[in-house]
Amino acid sequence: MERRTLLTGFAAIGAVALVGCGSDDDKPRPTRTPSKTPTTTATTTQTPTSIEPKIASTIATGLNVPWDIVFLESGDALVSQRDVGSIVRISTDGKVTKVGDVDGASGGAGGEGGLLGLALAPDDESTLYAYVSTRSDDRVVRLTLDGDSIKSQKPILTGIAIGSRHHGGRLLFDGDGALFVSTGDAGNGPLAQDKNSLNGKVLRITRDGKAAPGNPFGNRTWSYGHRNIEGLAYDADGRLWATEFGDKAFDELNLIERGGNYGWPGVEGKSDDDDLVNPKVTWGTDECSPAGLAITRSTAFLGALQGECMFAVPLDGKKAGKPKAYFSGDHGRIRSVTAAPDGSLWVTTSNTDGRGELRAKDDRILRVTL
Template sequence: MERRTLLTGIAAIGAATLVGCGGDDEKPSPTRTPSTTPTSPPTSGVPARVDPRIASTVATGLNVPWDIVFLENGDALVSQRDEGSIVRITTAGKVSKVGDVDGASGVAGGEGGLLGLALAPDDESTLFAFVTTGSDDRVVRLTLDGSTIRDQEPILTDIAIGSRHHGGRLLFDREGNLFVSTGDAGDGDLAQDRDSLNGKVLRITRDGKAAPGNPFGNRTWSYGHRNIEGLAYDADGRLWATEFGQDSADELNLIERGGNYGWPGVEGRSDDRDLVNPKVTWGTDECSPAGVAIARSTAFVAALQGECLFAVRLDGEKVGKPKAYFGGDHGRIRTVVAAPDGALWVATSNTDGRGDLRDGDDRIFRVTL
């Protein structure tokens, strides 16, 4: 299969712990090893510390793996951003193509293409995808027939696009509605317009309409966002998001219903009580936070420019000091998801036109905690 091979041996790579890691939107990674300056103090009274270790390499030769969702039998579906395709990785390590998503436009060095995936929680034949086309960003409902795509139907269209800031993460809530993160498409004013689809966390039904209970009677759940590429629930049902900054602060945010997160007027923390402050910030040359997963009371943040995986301990709404793992060992880290067996799957992003290619890129690692 073209550029895809599987490694089944145990990598036995130690979790090299650094003081910190690094960045802004998907800028090329620096050659130096950056350090973090988190704004939030450590917490106490949280569960035992995690010890992330790369246990094995799941797959190699992938094209900008952007999102990963798991089927009940443990197989995974993976979106490939620039190819606009979905592949399936079985529990035995076999990689096969499921199909292409119509209209997906990904260009190496850009940020759009086939991005987030979300599997309907009660129906494995229904998969939702966030797609950049030549004219818009959109959410598409895919019908799967076995291991192939049988039907594709756009349910939410006309999300404005620019050369960057697409957002693109999808996540189902406990009521069966779909959260959609969108970027500001390079126009910060859209983020403050509550009727715009851009610069938001949207909450929609499976048909793309505004979900019942939304704060403004439209699709907007929260606003004032620059570019969110990570969404995850903690064990108590709180929604967390990672957000790219511009000049001063990348962010880890706790998302509130109806909350205004300040962009473009504010980046990072503010004294304005009408705005929601981030729980953690990094300098914009230190992180570039993409995907996020929460496991064992810890938020794991994939860092593109930082080239590492950050671990942030959570104690309710309180946060600890970020700690970086695997710094510089594998290049840009795009996605991290919690697997059914309690491990993490972590995907690199070195084929996106902004990283230094290594043999076998891009790859997915299995990380034990």
């Protein structure tokens, strides 16, 4: 495995320049001018050349912290609204229809929890999986849809430790029908190194919430040592990538390996430990706060909350090039980036959560062409 640097090496920096700069999505941010030239590290010098993202239209406005988007065969989308715990259906012409509320979703009040990630069953779009923060735990719930309503709800995985921050929350099915689940450390870093804990992990489970066959440790853990992953996506060759919030040094774009240890809480960013997996790209924590992730046309696109932009990162096999920022400061905090069936990206803002500058008609979904 690749190698990473011990956090103790950042102690002096953290005491001076990085105090208060941790990229948690856990408190209001001061008004700032986003950097258009981030000081990043990458595994190749390749830069985006053939892609020029542009805002083509506004799909919908007036949403409440839209956290995730999944597309139906019709081209319509289901969108989770974090703080109110509801799912809405948005048509391609922007019509918004409420589908229903998810039981027990507890968002708002300054925290990061609520209704987070969504994933449609690959062979049945009437079955929807949701990552939900309740007052007692984080959990994965299976929803049965009946048209524009929720017919039934059943928790399949419970007991993910909860805190006011670091929920993770992204869901993604693999080619074998197993479900990847990203979980945060709930503000308790040592949980990330405990392979038997559900926290600080990428989990891989069956549709009933059990450990999926082929997992490296015989339990639900696929990879560990994560602080807070809010983005998961496959590249064209089936490799799994993830965005991860740092603490006081580096945010990360990682290539997820089966059984890999990504070092948190002992390390952050790159390291010299052969037993740990190095990130492919790092940002200073005041530049990014990486959230949703989409990969298309050999490029990773990710939302940046603190950076108030969308980053494009060229990919070349297992290598990642230099990020380029788009829409810096134009729309506030960018959270989810999702590839649409027509080749565009649907991008959500996150300004109604009390941590950014609220604009008229926020939050919104923007359609980005490439």
